[in-house]
Amino acid sequence: MLTLLKLFGTFFEIGLFGFGGGYVIIPLIQEHLVKNNWMSIEEFLNLVAIAEVTPGSISVNSATYVGYKVYGVLGSVVATLGVISPSLIVGLLIAAFFKNGTGNTPQNILKFLAPAVIGLILGSGFTIGITNITSLINLLIFVIVLLLLVFTDVNPIVIIIATALIGIVFG
Amino acid sequence: MTKEKEKNKLFSMFFTFLKIGLFTFGGGYAMIPLMEKEIVDNNKWLEKEKFTQTVSLTQAIPGSVSVNLSILLGYNIEGVLGAIVSALGVILPSFVIILLIALALTNLGELALLEKAFSGIRPAVAAFILYAAFSLSKSINWSTILFIIFLTSFFLTTVFNVNPIYIIAGAFIIGTLSSRFNKRNN
Numbered sequence: 001m002l003t004l005l006k007l008f009g010t011f012f013e014i015g016l017f018g019f020g021g022g023y024v025i026i027p028l029i030q031e032h033l034v035k036n037n038w039m040s041i042e043e044f045l046n047l048v049a050i051a052e053v054t055p056g057s058i059s060v061n062s063a064t065y066v067g068y069k070v071y072g073v074l075g076s077v078v079a080t081l082g083v084i085s086p087s088l089i090v091g092l093l094i095a096a097f098f099k100n101g102t103g104n105t106p107q108n109i110l111k112f113l114a115p116a117v118i119g120l121i122l123g124s125g126f127t128i129g130i131t132n133i134t135s136l137i138n139l140l141i142f143v144i145v146l147l148l149l150v151f152t153d154v155n156p157i158v159i160i161i162a163t164a165l166i167g168i169v170f171g
Numbered sequence: 172m173t174k175e176k177e178k179n180k181l182f183s184m185f186f187t188f189l190k191i192g193l194f195t196f197g198g199g200y201a202m203i204p205l206m207e208k209e210i211v212d213n214n215k216w217l218e219k220e221k222f223t224q225t226v227s228l229t230q231a232i233p234g235s236v237s238v239n240l241s242i243l244l245g246y247n248i249e250g251v252l253g254a255i256v257s258a259l260g261v262i263l264p265s266f267v268i269i270l271l272i273a274l275a276l277t278n279l280g281e282l283a284l285l286e287k288a289f290s291g292i293r294p295a296v297a298a299f300i301l302y303a304a305f306s307l308s309k310s311i312n313w314s315t316i317l318f319i320i321f322l323t324s325f326f327l328t329t330v331f332n333v334n335p336i337y338i339i340a341g342a343f344i345i346g347t348l349s350s351r352f353n354k355r356n357n
Binding site for chain 2: 013027049060068121164168
């Protein structure tokens with residue numbers, strides 16, 4: 001029961017501070033995974049890859065997966081509800097408040113949040129990179145994928161399938 | 172609206188958002204065109220103007236973009252119940268899929284082939300994460316103060332291991348203060 005409460009609380013917090021959606025969730029989850037010993041960084045990266053090739057957002061996918069690992073099916077339900085509850089609460093408040101058009105306050109706050117979020121994601125990518133790029137082949141994969149992402153429109157699903165094959169052949 | 176009609180509408184909203192959730196890979200703003208087609212064109216639940224207005228509000232809500240879109244659109248279509256039904260509908264497909272994958276991965280144990288595949292994928296994911304930061308940075312109208320916030324955030328998290336929620340809360344407070352300040356000056 002205590003574990004379920006902790007799961008709900010943790011993912012509620014992750015949902016509450018995950019402004020901007022998507023990858024901002026990565027530093028937030030990383031922080032808790034390490035603290036609670038719920039999964040390794042390697043396992044977390046596997047999960048991000050799974051989230052890229054399945055429908056749905058990284059935050060919801062992470063909650064479902066971590067919840068299942070920690071407390072089975074019930075854990076996955078509790079964690080998933082935890083991560084969407086802040087959206088529901090804040091969303092309903094904002095929808096009711098801005099029923100007649102939009103103000104400029106949220107826009108202004110977001111202007112200052114965005115660089116902080118970028119710093120967090122970059123920091124996360126930095127520490128994850130350092131712990132994971134331990135061989136020449138890993139470094140090559142990392143550099144080539146980064147160049148592909150920056151300079152081409154290649155689909156992430158294609159990259160994941162290709163690097164999986166490279167892993168099977170050379171790993 | 173009668174009770175029966177209202178129930179039917181909620182059901183049909185649930186299945187529409189379920190369909191939207193099933194076809195959105197990677198989540199986020201990619202689902203807006205599909206949502207517009209379903210909500211504005213097919214079902215005529217909202218007018219285009221109201222739809223666009225709703226979409227622009229989603230950024231102000233924490234959490235996944237797809238869930239936020241569903242909550243706001245659902246609320247504008249059918250109130251609080253509509254918001255809940257839409258949110259549950261949009262997350263159900265990915266919930267079931269991830270649950271099945273988690274079941275499979277934990278029961279298969281350490282499959283050597285799978286572990287090899289993931290060992291190739293992980294450096295690519297590290298590149299995805301760095302690229303996410305890079306592509307977000309392109310959408311910003313950079314100024315000195317924003318760059319200082321960025322650097323502070325980066326060093327607090329990497330060097331000093333500060334919990335990200337404090338950094339986000341700090342930026343939130345700076346943003347709120349600055350919008351107060353701007354209002355007073357206008």
